[in-house]
Amino acid sequence: MTFSRAILRMGNVALAALLAAVISPHALAADARAIHERILTLDTHMDTPMNFARPGWDIMDAHSVEGDLSQVDYPRMVKGGLDGGFFAIYTPQGPRTPEGFADARDAALKRAVEIREMVARHSDKFELAFRADDAARIAASGKRIVFQSIENSYPLGKDLTLLKTFYELGVRMAGPVHFTNNDLADSSTDPKGPEWHGLSPLGKEFVAEANRLGIILDASHASDDVFDQMLALSATPIILSHSGTRAVFNHPRNIDDARIARLAAAGGVIQINSYGDYLVETPSIPAREAAMRALGAKYGPFRALAGERLKAYMAERHAIETQYKLPTATMDDFMAQLLHALKVAGADHVGIGLDWDGGGGVTGMEDVAGIPEITRRLLAAGYSEADVAKIWGGNVLRVMRQVEAKAAEYRRH
Numbered sequence: 001m002t003f004s005r006a007i008l009r010m011g012n013v014a015l016a017a018l019l020a021a022v023i024s025p026h027a028l029a030a031d032a033r034a035i036h037e038r039i040l041t042l043d044t045h046m047d048t049p050m051n052f053a054r055p056g057w058d059i060m061d062a063h064s065v066e067g068d069l070s071q072v073d074y075p076r077m078v079k080g081g082l083d084g085g086f087f088a089i090y091t092p093q094g095p096r097t098p099e100g101f102a103d104a105r106d107a108a109l110k111r112a113v114e115i116r117e118m119v120a121r122h123s124d125k126f127e128l129a130f131r132a133d134d135a136a137r138i139a140a141s142g143k144r145i146v147f148q149s150i151e152n153s154y155p156l157g158k159d160l161t162l163l164k165t166f167y168e169l170g171v172r173m174a175g176p177v178h179f180t181n182n183d184l185a186d187s188s189t190d191p192k193g194p195e196w197h198g199l200s201p202l203g204k205e206f207v208a209e210a211n212r213l214g215i216i217l218d219a220s221h222a223s224d225d226v227f228d229q230m231l232a233l234s235a236t237p238i239i240l241s242h243s244g245t246r247a248v249f250n251h252p253r254n255i256d257d258a259r260i261a262r263l264a265a266a267g268g269v270i271q272i273n274s275y276g277d278y279l280v281e282t283p284s285i286p287a288r289e290a291a292m293r294a295l296g297a298k299y300g301p302f303r304a305l306a307g308e309r310l311k312a313y314m315a316e317r318h319a320i321e322t323q324y325k326l327p328t329a330t331m332d333d334f335m336a337q338l339l340h341a342l343k344v345a346g347a348d349h350v351g352i353g354l355d356w357d358g359g360g361g362v363t364g365m366e367d368v369a370g371i372p373e374i375t376r377r378l379l380a381a382g383y384s385e386a387d388v389a390k391i392w393g394g395n396v397l398r399v400m401r402q403v404e405a406k407a408a409e410y411r412r413h
């Protein structure tokens with residue numbers, strides 16, 4: 001019997017149900033939402049801890065991008081169905097001097113303490129996670145999962161024993177470098193070009209030490225040479241915690257297909273970023289940049305502002321953004337990256353790292369509340385619930401288990 005003849009023989013109710021299931025976007029969305037809630041969802045790169053010490057800012061309050069530029073808080077995590085992820089200890093690159101190293105070390109330790117303080121203050125809603133197995137247990141208890149990661153290992157300076165200090169504080173993922181070269185590795189975006197042509201001798205020791213301790217190595221922000229060397233040297237699979245594909249948008253922060261294939265072959269994962277500059281061409285508008293600099297000079301760092309002063313700052317900022325419009329990446333741009341990575345690496349080697357509070361967000365997914373749209377679009381593209389669950393967290397937890405197992409091996413020997 002053909003499909004159309006089968007439909008003709010169905011009763012009206014059954015036919016209506018079939019048609020509703022096939023054609024109703026609402027039914028599909030409801031199904032996608034149910035799946036999104038059922039699976040474990042982890043984002044591997046959130047700069048949200050930068051907000052923890054803002055005056056009057058509490059993660060339990062509902063905020064908005066328009067109001068204070070923040071993208072993650074507890075109410076929006078609930079709305080977006082995000083179970084948790086890696087909360088970054090990010091340190092901007094500074095002077096490579098003993099004083100610079102000491103200041104960066106202290107700032108990173110303080111950030112780690114702020115993460116602990118946030119979790120301690122809201123221990124009924126959040127829990128620190130130290131092992132892959134913690135994730136499902138914490139989610140089942142109704143709390144949000146807080147893994148910790150390091151973005152830019154400049155705070156280690158030349159003292160690799162500090163990596164153990166951060167491990168003991170709970171850090172389970174670390175990338176060596178950020179926007180510019182440091183004593184560990186070359187950056188993908190340093191205007192001066194390569195300094196080490198990959199990892200420095202100390203950076204190679206950093207890789208071995210991360211393997212020994214049980215820290216996932218993160219090659220986001222690192223140069224291609226660093227990626228290659230890290231992949232070759234690491235005894236475990238590695239991760240790109242928030243990156244994109246160069247085939248879809250050519251930017252040094254993104255990675256080419258051959259490297260994505262090698263990352264996957266070695267068991268690693270690429271977590272797709274939603275940072276606009278790495279998704280679409282973003283021209284520099286000198287007048288806008290000058291206006292933003294003047295705004296910064298007038299108010300100081302915006303994260304130190306509160307109340308009326310924050311409101312005034314936001315109003316002036318919006319005026320500049322309206323006057324000098326930049327192209328913004330859309331949900332389609334983000335999905336093109338995600339679907340391309342899936343085509344190259346397969347559903348076992350791709351995940352999500354949206355760079356919330358660090359520049360992430362696209363039109364249609366401005367903050368963490370918007371993430372169910374990713375699940376809806378993955379299902380619409382034909383990915384199964386099992387695939388979507390791997391993409392949203394299963395893959396990074398698999399890598400984490402391999403890293404844990406390797407560290408356990410080192411401890412036995």
Ligand SMILES: [Zn+2]
Pocket residue numbers: 151221242355358
């Ligand atoms: Zn970043």
